Amino acid sequence: MDDYDGLCALFDEVDALHREALPQVFRDPGGVARSRAYLASILEDENACLWVAEQRREIVGLLHISIRETRDIPILVPRRYAIVENLAVSQAYRRRGIGNALLRAAERWALDKKAAQVELHVWEFNEGARAFYEMMGYGTASRRLWRPLSRHRNSLRPDSP
Numbered sequence: 001m002d003d004y005d006g007l008c009a010l011f012d013e014v015d016a017l018h019r020e021a022l023p024q025v026f027r028d029p030g031g032v033a034r035s036r037a038y039l040a041s042i043l044e045d046e047n048a049c050l051w052v053a054e055q056r057r058e059i060v061g062l063l064h065i066s067i068r069e070t071r072d073i074p075i076l077v078p079r080r081y082a083i084v085e086n087l088a089v090s091q092a093y094r095r096r097g098i099g100n101a102l103l104r105a106a107e108r109w110a111l112d113k114k115a116a117q118v119e120l121h122v123w124e125f126n127e128g129a130r131a132f133y134e135m136m137g138y139g140t141a142s143r144r145l146w147r148p149l150s151r152h153r154n155s156l157r158p159d160s161p
Contacts (some may be wrong), residue, residue, distance in 0.1 A: 003052050004039055006059030008032055014088040021125040024148070049109050053089070053098045060093040062086065063102040067113050082110035084120035087129075094128075103136055 015033055019026040042048045042064060053061030064085040070076045084106060089099045110118050120138065122129045 001036065001039065001043070003059055004036055007039065007052065007062060008034065010059050010062055010088050010090055011086075013090060014086075017126075018123065022123065047113070048085075049106070051102050051105055053093075053102060055093060061089040061098040061102055063088075063106050065106045065110065065118070067110070067115055079117075080113075080115050082106070082113065082115040082118045084118060087120070099132055100136065 011033055015026065015029075019028060039050075042050050045066070047067035049065050051061075051063045052059050064087075065082050066085055067080065067082055069081075070079050072078070084103070087099060087102060089102075107118055118138075119141070120133065122133060124130075
């Protein structure tokens with residue numbers, strides 16, 4: 001909890017990148033985007049972990065990971081996996097091995113928690129993050145597509161592209 005202010009500053013930096021690229025998804029919260037209670041819930045969860053990277057007593061990186069299990073439905077193979085909820089490194093400290101160290105620590109933790117794999121989500125616009133994850137050995141398992149819908153009735157015709 002002592003790192004709360006530093007974590008908020010790093011989250012703000014990364015959140016601004018997402019707001020700029022996807023204003024239809026992300027907005028300015030007009031204050032702190034993550035409450036102390038949110039951080040406390042991560043720290044109290046035995047199936048979650050949060051690491052920070054520091055340089056000269058400044059938070060320059062973070063990684064939040066959680067353990068998940070598949071839903072109990074017949075088509076799914078029961079599986080325990082980890083999901084990287086957030087990985088952020090301050091722009092000024094990228095390409096120094098911080099993201100690599102955080103991700104490798106998370107992978108070791110996931111193995112200790114008996115996870116079969118680590119999954120994560122990365123937005124398509126974030127070419128730097130995508131390249132980093134590919135360099136770290138991560139590959140695309142699925143693609144999430146979307147199509148904005150117009151408020152005009154004609155745009156919803158079946159023959160519309």
